[in-house]
Amino acid sequence: MFRIGLILLIFGILYIVKPDIYRRWIWKKTDIAQQRLSPEHYKRSMRVFGILMAVAGLTLLAICGFTP
Numbered sequence: 001m002f003r004i005g006l007i008l009l010i011f012g013i014l015y016i017v018k019p020d021i022y023r024r025w026i027w028k029k030t031d032i033a034q035q036r037l038s039p040e041h042y043k044r045s046m047r048v049f050g051i052l053m054a055v056a057g058l059t060l061l062a063i064c065g066f067t068p
Contacts, residue, residue, distance in 0.1 A: 005060025008053050015050025019043040 014021060020043060037045065 001060050002064045005057045005064060007057070008060065009057030012050045012052070012054030012057055015046050015053060019046035019050065 020039075
């Protein structure tokens with residue numbers, strides 16, 4: 001559970017800092033969210049998703065006691 005929490009925390013921070021990382025760098029095809037939302041709303045929703053992932057990761061790390 002420690003590793004999962006750490007992965008969630010890292011990806012959550014990555015989404016907060018670079019909300020369009022998957023949109024421009026990795027996946028070139030657009031998905032439904034990218035087609036339906038404006039660029040500002042897409043970035044906002046990805047940042048909220050990143051915050052939720054980071055909180056989930058911190059919760060798992062707190063449950064595990066921050067020790068591997």
